Amino acid sequence: MLELLEGSKAVARAVALTRPDVVCAYPISPQTHIVEALSVMVRDGHLKDCDYINVESEFAAMSVSIGASAAGGRVYTATASQGLLYMAEAIYNASGLKLPIVMTVANRALGAPINIWNDQSDSLSQRDSGWLQLFAVDNQEAIDLHVIAYKIAEQISLPVMVCMDGFVLTHASDVVELPTQEQVDAFLPPLAPLEKLSLKNPRSMGMMAGPDVFTETKYLAHQAMIQAHTVIARAAADFAAAVGRESWRPVRVWGPDLEDRPARQGEIAVIGMGSVMGTTQAAAARLWEQGVKTRLITLGSYRPFPARTVREAIGTADRVVVLDRALMLGVGGVLSADVRRSMARLGIPMHSVVAGLGGRSITERSLAKTLRQAKVGELGELEFMDLKQDLVTMSDAAVPVRAPARGAARPGAAAAPAGAPGAEGPDDAAASAPGAPAAAADDAMPTKPAQTGGPALTASAGSLGTATADEKATSADGAAPAAGDRAAPTASDRREG
Amino acid sequence: MAKVHIPFMQTGALAVGGRLLDEDERSVQAWQDRPSTLTRGHRACQGCAEALAARWVLDTAMEVTGGKLMVANATGCLEVFSTLYPESAWRVPWIHSLFANAASVATGIAATNHAKGRDDIRVIAQGGDGGTADIGMACLSGMFERNDDVLYVCYDNQAYMNTGVQRSGATPPAARTSTTPAVGLSPGNTFGQGKFVPKIAMAHEIPYVATATVADLRDLEAKVRTAMKHRGARYLHILVTCPLGWGTKTAASIKMARLATQCGLFPVFEAEYGDITGVTPIRSRVPVEDYLRPQRRFAHLFGPRGDEAALERIRGQAERNIRQYHLLEEGVLA
Numbered sequence: 001m002l003e004l005l006e007g008s009k010a011v012a013r014a015v016a017l018t019r020p021d022v023v024c025a026y027p028i029s030p031q032t033h034i035v036e037a038l039s040v041m042v043r044d045g046h047l048k049d050c051d052y053i054n055v056e057s058e059f060a061a062m063s064v065s066i067g068a069s070a071a072g073g074r075v076y077t078a079t080a081s082q083g084l085l086y087m088a089e090a091i092y093n094a095s096g097l098k099l100p101i102v103m104t105v106a107n108r109a110l111g112a113p114i115n116i117w118n119d120q121s122d123s124l125s126q127r128d129s130g131w132l133q134l135f136a137v138d139n140q141e142a143i144d145l146h147v148i149a150y151k152i153a154e155q156i157s158l159p160v161m162v163c164m165d166g167f168v169l170t171h172a173s174d175v176v177e178l179p180t181q182e183q184v185d186a187f188l189p190p191l192a193p194l195e196k197l198s199l200k201n202p203r204s205m206g207m208m209a210g211p212d213v214f215t216e217t218k219y220l221a222h223q224a225m226i227q228a229h230t231v232i233a234r235a236a237a238d239f240a241a242a243v244g245r246e247s248w249r250p251v252r253v254w255g256p257d258l259e260d261r262p263a264r265q266g267e268i269a270v271i272g273m274g275s276v277m278g279t280t281q282a283a284a285a286r287l288w289e290q291g292v293k294t295r296l297i298t299l300g301s302y303r304p305f306p307a308r309t310v311r312e313a314i315g316t317a318d319r320v321v322v323l324d325r326a327l328m329l330g331v332g333g334v335l336s337a338d339v340r341r342s343m344a345r346l347g348i349p350m351h352s353v354v355a356g357l358g359g360r361s362i363t364e365r366s367l368a369k370t371l372r373q374a375k376v377g378e379l380g381e382l383e384f385m386d387l388k389q390d391l392v393t394m395s396d397a398a399v400p401v402r403a404p405a406r407g408a409a410r411p412g413a414a415a416a417p418a419g420a421p422g423a424e425g426p427d428d429a430a431a432s433a434p435g436a437p438a439a440a441a442d443d444a445m446p447t448k449p450a451q452t453g454g455p456a457l458t459a460s461a462g463s464l465g466t467a468t469a470d471e472k473a474t475s476a477d478g479a480a481p482a483a484g485d486r487a488a489p490t491a492s493d494r495r496e497g
Numbered sequence: 498m499a500k501v502h503i504p505f506m507q508t509g510a511l512a513v514g515g516r517l518l519d520e521d522e523r524s525v526q527a528w529q530d531r532p533s534t535l536t537r538g539h540r541a542c543q544g545c546a547e548a549l550a551a552r553w554v555l556d557t558a559m560e561v562t563g564g565k566l567m568v569a570n571a572t573g574c575l576e577v578f579s580t581l582y583p584e585s586a587w588r589v590p591w592i593h594s595l596f597a598n599a600a601s602v603a604t605g606i607a608a609t610n611h612a613k614g615r616d617d618i619r620v621i622a623q624g625g626d627g628g629t630a631d632i633g634m635a636c637l638s639g640m641f642e643r644n645d646d647v648l649y650v651c652y653d654n655q656a657y658m659n660t661g662v663q664r665s666g667a668t669p670p671a672a673r674t675s676t677t678p679a680v681g682l683s684p685g686n687t688f689g690q691g692k693f694v695p696k697i698a699m700a701h702e703i704p705y706v707a708t709a710t711v712a713d714l715r716d717l718e719a720k721v722r723t724a725m726k727h728r729g730a731r732y733l734h735i736l737v738t739c740p741l742g743w744g745t746k747t748a749a750s751i752k753m754a755r756l757a758t759q760c761g762l763f764p765v766f767e768a769e770y771g772d773i774t775g776v777t778p779i780r781s782r783v784p785v786e787d788y789l790r791p792q793r794r795f796a797h798l799f800g801p802r803g804d805e806a807a808l809e810r811i812r813g814q815a816e817r818n819i820r821q822y823h824l825l826e827e828g829v830l831a
Contacts, residue, residue, distance in 0.1 A: 021608075021609050021612040021613060022605065022608045022609055022612055024605070024608070049612050049613070049614075050612055051608040051609075051611055051612045053604065053605075053608055053643070054643070055601065055604075055639055056635055056636070056638065056639035056642070057635055057636075057639075059597065059598065059601075059635070059636070060598065060601040060604075060635065060636050060639050063594060063595065063597075063598035063601030063602050063604075063605065063636060064601045064602070064604050064605040064608065065605060066594050066598070066601075066602055066605060067569060067592070067594070067601065067602035067603060067604060067605020067606040067607075067608070067609075068605035068606065068608050068609040069605070069609075070592050070602070070605070070606065071567065071605065071606040071608075071609035071610055072609060072613070073605075073608070073609030073612060073613065075605075075609075089595055089597075090594070090595060090598060093594050093595055097592075097594070197567045197590035197591075197592060197606060198590055199564065199565060199567075199590060199618065202587070202588060202589050202590045202591070203585075203590065203591075204580050204585035204587050204591045204592075204593075205591065205592040205593070206592050206593035206594055207580040207581070207582045207585060207593065208576070208577055208580055208581050208582060208593075209581075209582045210581060210582065213582055213583075
């Protein structure tokens with residue numbers, strides 16, 4: 001039955017269909033609506049034989065989940081952003097203990113500056129934690145993925161993060177179809193854990209392991225993660241069969257020609273995760289008619305990373321564009337590092353496009369521009385989509401100009417920011433050379449006249465979010481700053497823990 | 498087996514004085530088929546009072562619950578000396594997760610058991626004073642506040658002994674630790690505000706809070722029995738001598754714990770729902786010096802370059818405990 005549901009409420013109902021024994025969470029935006037809905041279902045008896053536990057922190061939420069899972073219960077929790085970091089120690093512990101916990105990560109940026117909006121820095125910061133990380137493109141996938149996640153987690157006895165873009169998916173209402181209880185029951189048998197606290201067979205869990213066995217423990221965990229590929233693919237296929245429709249897949253390759261094949265010569269392979277791929281699909285369809293041919297590789301599984309499938313899907317593409325929703329500072333995109341490793345021997349140029357950090361909208365228009373640039377060979381190795389050049393440029397008055405930079409002719413772009421990407425080293429010189437992003441910004445956002453003369457948040461006077469009144473006075477041309485032009489949050493901004 | 502009061506100072510597992518106890522008065526340890534929950538062969542130091550206390554606590558709880566017991570252990574000495582893979586000294590379903598989260602892990606175990614209708618299975622969380630008073634305080638307070646059905650046992654040896662005797666929030670003032678060395682103008686641990694976790698537990702008004710020491714193991718056993726009679730959050734704080742960290746003779750562990758109670762520095766009492774319901778009075782009061790002098794961690798307080806001012810402050814603490822808990826009054830025996 002098709003229903004119009006908010007993403008969070010839909011996910012809560014999907015979780016309830018899996019009949020969890022324990023739900024435990026600590027509030028953090030944008031995950032709250034999911035656990036609020038679950039608490040109602042436990043209270044009103046809709047979700048039977050389930051303990052809902054309000055804890056005092058995310059660290060406790062994961063710790064309670066560890067205990068509940070170790071005792072043989074099916075456990076659910078959810079978090080995001082700072083909360084994920086706060087539970088980090090317990091996250092590694094849960095995977096080390098091989099506990100099949102399922103946790104939603106409503107992907108959100110990491111502070112400072114504090115920012116509640118969507119990017120994927122939070123879960124990607126835990127990429128080596130030993131958890132599976134599965135990403136949903138839309139709310140239908142998010143629903144399906146929670147059910148599939150339990151099947152995978154319990155079959156291989158590893159915890160799974162179900163990642164869905166915060167606000168963009170969690171707070172968006174969409175027409176979705178929930179599986180029926182009968183379908184879920186048939187697909188997902190009652191939990192039969194490999195190991196648990198048992199009176200009949202008392203075992204010690206979480207023992208200390210010395211140098212004599214630690215490497216072997218990690219080797220086995222590594223192998224388990226590799227074997228997870230097969231289990232993931234089978235679980236996804238089984239679920240689609242169980243509900244009789246298309247569903248989430250670990251990797252999805254799509255082209256506007258609707259041909260089921262890898263990318264080939266003359267095409268650009270675009271790789272990304274999460275809701276951005278929906279927008280990209282729309283952009284790609286439009287560009288196809290203009291001769292910019294793309295093949296979209298949507299990663300549903302980030303951990304384990306389906307390197308072979310990605311390599312095959314890239315095929316003989318002219319170039320690869322990775323949409324990075326998380327950034328390794330001073331290095332580049334997080335996802336593109338994985339992609340680069342998987343295509344190391346292909347000899348195809350790869351472009352990392354850092355996009356949509358902290359909730360910045362990734363528009364169809366900006367995507368189209370990026371792909372057009374890639375087509376004509378004008379895209380740098382590392383690009384920041386829609387970067388507001390005037391906000392990252394040093395003003396003449398504030399800082400002594402060290403060296404003339406390329407593309408410095410533009411007003412408000414008097415010098416390259418010290419330490420900015422592209423300012424150092426021949427390797428990165430091509431990446432984000434001041435000229436190219438500036439042009440991108442111009443095209444993507446019809447700039448208000450006041451904006452170019454607005455305040456430049458200088459690298460020396462402080463980072464974004466700590467701008468001072470002095471900077472206004474020393475802005476490039478002394479023009480009055482435009483109201484609302486600041487990237488820094490103000491007291492009136494929505495700010496939730 | 499009902500809680501048995503043995504009104505004698507020295508009681509063995511089987512006998513008191515020269516008299517063999519009735520069967521129902523004997524300690525769990527008197528029985529050939531005792532659970533031996535923490536069994537032999539582990540790597541605790543000689544004279545470790547934590548190992549002794551843990552064995553008494555868990556064997557008693559195993560007996561009370563008919564073996565239906567699960568244990569969550571914080572990181573610390575107890576975890577390290579009992580489980581180096583592939584060996585384990587635990588004969589109980591046992592889990593170690595992290596340093597700070599034993600209380601939460603126990604909450605989770607209890608939650609699953611409750612959701613699955615297995616409320617007959619009881620849960621104990623245990624850790625040292627660092628894992629309780631410091632890093633684990635948030636999880637512990639959350640467990641108390643929710644009144645989760647968990648008995649939390651703190652084995653308080655008054656410092657981070659596992660990592661090499663660093664100061665914890667439960668380290669007494671003036672004590673030398675490896676991070677509060679006995680050098681400088683005010684040697685040893687500072688005179689802070691103190692952090693007596695039993696009082697923090699009582700502030701949550703949980704069903705049962707008690708303190709005990711390894712000097713009176715029958716009292717410890719009785720308190721575990723009382724604790725297991727209650728449902729909800731319970732807290733048991735046991736002073737356990739650490740010969741390594743305290744600098745005491747390995748044969749003196751029981752004696753040191755007794756001196757701690759008899760000088761007034763460690764009050765032994767129990768409380769229900771935030772109110773003290775029983776106090777073990779001082780039987781034969783000793784000056785605090787009798788307790789401090791045998792410990793190398795307090796050696797800098799004595800001798801020609803001793804610290805009379807610090808001793809005076811410690812005496813004051815003992816006096817305050819005696820007043821506050823009525824440790825010298827008659828008729829308050831639990």
